[in-house]
Amino acid sequence: MKLKSRHLLGLEGMTKEEIELILDTAKSFKEVLERPIKKVPPLQGKTIVNLFFESSTRTRISFELAERRLSADVVNFTVVGSSVAKGETLKDTARNIEAMKVDMVVIRHSSPGAPHFLSRVVKANVINAGDGAHEHPTQALLDMMTLREKFGRLENLHVCIVGDITHSRVARSNIYGLKTMGARVSVCGPKTLIPKDIEKFGVGVYYNLEEVIPQVDVLNVLRIQLERQKSGLFPSLREYHRYFGVTREKMQFATKPIVIMHPGPINRDVELSADLADGPHSVVLEQVTNGVAVRMAVLYLLGTTTIVENEVH
Amino acid sequence: MKKTKVLDAEGLRRAINRLAHEVIEKNKGVDNVVIVGIRTRGDFLAHRIAKMLEELEKKKVPVGLLDITLYRDDLHGKLDQPKLKSTEILFDINGKVVVLVDDVLFTGRTIRSALNALMDFGRPDMIQLLVLVDRGHRELPIRADFVGKNIPTSRDQVVQVAMSEIDGEDAVYVIDNEDQEKIS
Numbered sequence: 001m002k003l004k005s006r007h008l009l010g011l012e013g014m015t016k017e018e019i020e021l022i023l024d025t026a027k028s029f030k031e032v033l034e035r036p037i038k039k040v041p042p043l044q045g046k047t048i049v050n051l052f053f054e055s056s057t058r059t060r061i062s063f064e065l066a067e068r069r070l071s072a073d074v075v076n077f078t079v080v081g082s083s084v085a086k087g088e089t090l091k092d093t094a095r096n097i098e099a100m101k102v103d104m105v106v107i108r109h110s111s112p113g114a115p116h117f118l119s120r121v122v123k124a125n126v127i128n129a130g131d132g133a134h135e136h137p138t139q140a141l142l143d144m145m146t147l148r149e150k151f152g153r154l155e156n157l158h159v160c161i162v163g164d165i166t167h168s169r170v171a172r173s174n175i176y177g178l179k180t181m182g183a184r185v186s187v188c189g190p191k192t193l194i195p196k197d198i199e200k201f202g203v204g205v206y207y208n209l210e211e212v213i214p215q216v217d218v219l220n221v222l223r224i225q226l227e228r229q230k231s232g233l234f235p236s237l238r239e240y241h242r243y244f245g246v247t248r249e250k251m252q253f254a255t256k257p258i259v260i261m262h263p264g265p266i267n268r269d270v271e272l273s274a275d276l277a278d279g280p281h282s283v284v285l286e287q288v289t290n291g292v293a294v295r296m297a298v299l300y301l302l303g304t305t306t307i308v309e310n311e312v313h
Numbered sequence: 314m315k316k317t318k319v320l321d322a323e324g325l326r327r328a329i330n331r332l333a334h335e336v337i338e339k340n341k342g343v344d345n346v347v348i349v350g351i352r353t354r355g356d357f358l359a360h361r362i363a364k365m366l367e368e369l370e371k372k373k374v375p376v377g378l379l380d381i382t383l384y385r386d387d388l389h390g391k392l393d394q395p396k397l398k399s400t401e402i403l404f405d406i407n408g409k410v411v412v413l414v415d416d417v418l419f420t421g422r423t424i425r426s427a428l429n430a431l432m433d434f435g436r437p438d439m440i441q442l443l444v445l446v447d448r449g450h451r452e453l454p455i456r457a458d459f460v461g462k463n464i465p466t467s468r469d470q471v472v473q474v475a476m477s478e479i480d481g482e483d484a485v486y487v488i489d490n491e492d493q494e495k496i497s
Contacts, residue, residue: 002394028397037433040383304388
């Protein structure tokens, strides 16, 4: 059993067996993270470059730790705040990567499809660490790993993703992954932040937290990006908090214990109240731990497959 | 394909019994001994050895399991990826005598991987190797301290150890198969 593609570009189109393989492998790597020496040799001699065209702390550190714990050599390339236009520079970067004989590339880019473009022009394995509002597959995988630990299954779990669905790559990857694994998925947020044709993904749509909370097992609360307010998609942070902030008061509508997730970083008391973020139902820090294990699994599975000559993805 | 039974359930039980006695004799008891089995067949073998040691010495012997996949030297050459399983060594191996257990000793490459993996867990006083079958054809300077049965084989034969825990019977077979690829 191995992954069909040499790259991890998104969860769209990935099979249940492939996702299960990644999650099972991640479980084994979690044990490695608990050892006194948290390092194993499978990617010895491999060079991985982390290409971050968009700022990120958690994801970049998580990838870097995962890479180093698999004994790979790591190079970081960060272009924070630079206004690199997509096409040309990315192509140039790709040429440079080829020239430097890099084995794997982890890329985050503000343009959807940037990793796909890269995967067509370089020989290295490409891993998508977030491309615009498109996908963020490793985040969804670590979310699913955390849920599988908590509930022992993903089938028939009801997960509601709360917040800015339109601009969220986390939401999209979670929807693809969870639907493939047989979970029930809903979204909840202001009408201005939910895509019009979202039903075609097979998810339930709610505009009211009180209505959805009694039905769910999990709330995955997305970070509300403050710049969205400037573009007039919601009136104020206080109003957003009043209607869509997950708070203790709103949790009183729950009929069973609900697991609360957040991809981070949290705007405390905006999308999620501070007491809930630190409370017993929050699995925010487990998500971070599992992030390293999931990324090790993906790097290991992609990095140790033999490249068959003339294989075209 | 010709399949010859070289050890039956009774023979396997006697071999394990003798191996357990040898471990006790060599270490003058089991006070400082821990057992680590290499997944998958070494796992069941390790538990049987430990059980036998407990019966003989009336002392509990810790058992750990080692998955060596991440330490293999042929990880990048395989077309089908070996499935990664968990390592479970829930005790400190520093200062202990580790009896490393595997079903078949062949090229020695699995044992090389296991030694590297064990070193990442600490510094045992000594590592001893126990195998049920030694079939020869070593590619590395490695030898076993305790051997259940020496079985001379040719390189293209396959030695298959069946254990009732997963295979439904206890037995050791030698399989002649010209077509099959070498399995280590």
